Amino acid sequence: MMQRLLQSRGLAQIIALLVILALDRAVSPQFFDLRMQDGRLFGSLIDVLNRGAPVALLSLGMVLVIATRGIDLSVGAVMAIAGAIAASLADAHGMPVALAAALGAGLLCGLWNGFLVAVLGIQPIVATLILMVAGRGVAQLITEGRIVTFTAPDLVWLGNGAVLGVPAPVAVELGMLVITGAVVRGSALGLLIEATGGNARASELAGIGTRAMILAVYVWCGLCAALAGIIAAADIMGADANNAGLWLELDAILAVVIGGTSLFGGRFSLVLAMVGALIIQAMNTGILLSGYPPEFNLLVKAAVVLVVLLLQSPRFASAGAVLGRARQ
Amino acid sequence: MRGLPPVAITAMVFVAGFALCTAQFPNFASTRVAANLLTDNAFLGIVATGMTFVIISGGIDLSVGSVIGFTTVFVALAIERLGVPPLVAFAAILLLCAAFGAAMGAIIHVFDMPPFIVTLAGMFLARGASFLMSTESTPITAPLYSTVSDFALRLPGGGRLTAIALIMLAVVAAGAALLHFTRFGANVYALGGSRATTALMGIPVGSMTVRIYMLSSVLAGLAGIVFSFYTAAGYSLSAVGVELDSIAAVVIGGTLLTGGQGSVAGTLLGVLIQGLIQTYINFDGTLSSWWTKIVTGILLFAFIALQQAMLGIASRAGPRKAGVLKS
Numbered sequence: 052m053m054q055r056l057l058q059s060r061g062l063a064q065i066i067a068l069l070v071i072l073a074l075d076r077a078v079s080p081q082f083f084d085l086r087m088q089d090g091r092l093f094g095s096l097i098d099v100l101n102r103g104a105p106v107a108l109l110s111l112g113m114v115l116v117i118a119t120r121g122i123d124l125s126v127g128a129v130m131a132i133a134g135a136i137a138a139s140l141a142d143a144h145g146m147p148v149a150l151a152a153a154l155g156a157g158l159l160c161g162l163w164n165g166f167l168v169a170v171l172g173i174q175p176i177v178a179t180l181i182l183m184v185a186g187r188g189v190a191q192l193i194t195e196g197r198i199v200t201f202t203a204p205d206l207v208w209l210g211n212g213a214v215l216g217v218p219a220p221v222a223v224e225l226g227m228l229v230i231t232g233a234v235v236r237g238s239a240l241g242l243l244i245e246a247t248g249g250n251a252r253a254s255e256l257a258g259i260g261t262r263a264m265i266l267a268v269y270v271w272c273g274l275c276a277a278l279a280g281i282i283a284a285a286d287i288m289g290a291d292a293n294n295a296g297l298w299l300e301l302d303a304i305l306a307v308v309i310g311g312t313s314l315f316g317g318r319f320s321l322v323l324a325m326v327g328a329l330i331i332q333a334m335n336t337g338i339l340l341s342g343y344p345p346e347f348n349l350l351v352k353a354a355v356v357l358v359v360l361l362l363q364s365p366r367f368a369s370a371g372a373v374l375g376r377a378r379q
Numbered sequence: 380m381r382g383l384p385p386v387a388i389t390a391m392v393f394v395a396g397f398a399l400c401t402a403q404f405p406n407f408a409s410t411r412v413a414a415n416l417l418t419d420n421a422f423l424g425i426v427a428t429g430m431t432f433v434i435i436s437g438g439i440d441l442s443v444g445s446v447i448g449f450t451t452v453f454v455a456l457a458i459e460r461l462g463v464p465p466l467v468a469f470a471a472i473l474l475l476c477a478a479f480g481a482a483m484g485a486i487i488h489v490f491d492m493p494p495f496i497v498t499l500a501g502m503f504l505a506r507g508a509s510f511l512m513s514t515e516s517t518p519i520t521a522p523l524y525s526t527v528s529d530f531a532l533r534l535p536g537g538g539r540l541t542a543i544a545l546i547m548l549a550v551v552a553a554g555a556a557l558l559h560f561t562r563f564g565a566n567v568y569a570l571g572g573s574r575a576t577t578a579l580m581g582i583p584v585g586s587m588t589v590r591i592y593m594l595s596s597v598l599a600g601l602a603g604i605v606f607s608f609y610t611a612a613g614y615s616l617s618a619v620g621v622e623l624d625s626i627a628a629v630v631i632g633g634t635l636l637t638g639g640q641g642s643v644a645g646t647l648l649g650v651l652i653q654g655l656i657q658t659y660i661n662f663d664g665t666l667s668s669w670w671t672k673i674v675t676g677i678l679l680f681a682f683i684a685l686q687q688a689m690l691g692i693a694s695r696a697g698p699r700k701a702g703v704l705k706s
Binding site: 171172180185192195196292351360361 | 439511684
């Protein structure tokens, strides 16, 4: 029964992804072509996975936060901070230090958000707004307002290298999906997170450490955001505190929502959130390939958000109820 | 809770900040600086007034920055490309904004969806539509624009109270009157206190929601017109991130983000505090603009923590709900 439910849940998203890929194929006949060059796969399909990696990583953290009925608006700013730290340390101190410092910063950012939400009891949207506003300033402070470039080859590899022919960002993306999935679904953790989102008070009475759960998901979200920031910086071999991760928090939330996770918490799917991120990226790529101005992106996204939300809305369940409601 | 209203704290922060600036730069305490503070933040003051209504009613409007951008492009193209008289263009865009806000409010109410995500879609829509109209900055050369920008009330001490500053002050005054002295305003507070109770009291929750978001969008449109006066151009990338600035201004102004409490006067102070930080940075000359964001973030945290502490005292009974998304 549960298995069937899950399958039918994911069906709409998979079909949507396939339809969009088919449309991409229609506007660009060589869309599905793959070729091997310099030990790395190339092609539009790989491109979708590669370009979509930051948003996919963000949505991996975001989906857990949203499952607890929260939201994290600061992930874009955390990306900028992590990218700035990694870029400024990479050349002088080497890749391990840079990576550790950037991930550590993401961890701290997540702890801060989690502290505000879980301990101080501030609404998530408000609590994370603080870091969203201040975080970009902090990132600019680190880079002193300049675009910091670096050449450390092992960090650059994270953006442009390949593992067994798969681009490194895609490998990281898949690796994180497997790790998160193993931790969350391989144990009772996922269930506890869903319980917290479904009814925090009841879960607490049932003996679940809801505060620890909430703290943990924000920390994980901060880590994922830092990783996304590092990859974005490695991709352009530099950190741009002004634009790194700008508005990506919205894309990540959108990916999670498209993936069928309700903003009201209580139920989530990691894989479908990733599919959501791929749908967004396939749309972006398709619009670019079709030669339409990229400005269409935002309009299409707006339409998709509305349609998905309408489908999720409890009031939309029966059209009659909606009409009756509207007539009042 | 009764001791000191949040607005008083905001006012004290502003006065202290101004005194600090004056101590460092003796020229700071002039009507010139004060008038510029009002002019430079005129559009933010207008849009934050609308945001105050939305937040007090328990909602949030993320679309305002995009609506400002859309408005500047629409006005510029209508006047410059189509030759529409400016006043007709203004009327048209305000009507359009009203319809836009009403649509968002209706979706929020009818489908019972979180305002956050509905206005997020509105933000994408308005920004995308302005990109579609034009991606280039269009200068506006209509005679009305130079008339307006030349107009100013001269203050003693060399300050110039410009037309857009006066418009902002008028909007703030009208907003305060609407919020504090009318039935509409009382209903806004009631909605923020409790939606269910408000509905049981017989207040039409649906039409209130529609009207509140309509007000916010119309004021965002007006802010866009003022912004186009300020820059004499229409540009689709203008006012990116203004929604955050205005939410920050509202919160620093002492309005409760959970709704039910707040004031327009506080919001004006919140706007002026942000302007003050910017002006200080300009005076200093060595600090960079990113300090604005950091200091705004710190103030934001201080005020939210303050609110939380006050709420904690007010509702000692019962444990807090952790991690609840406002809907």
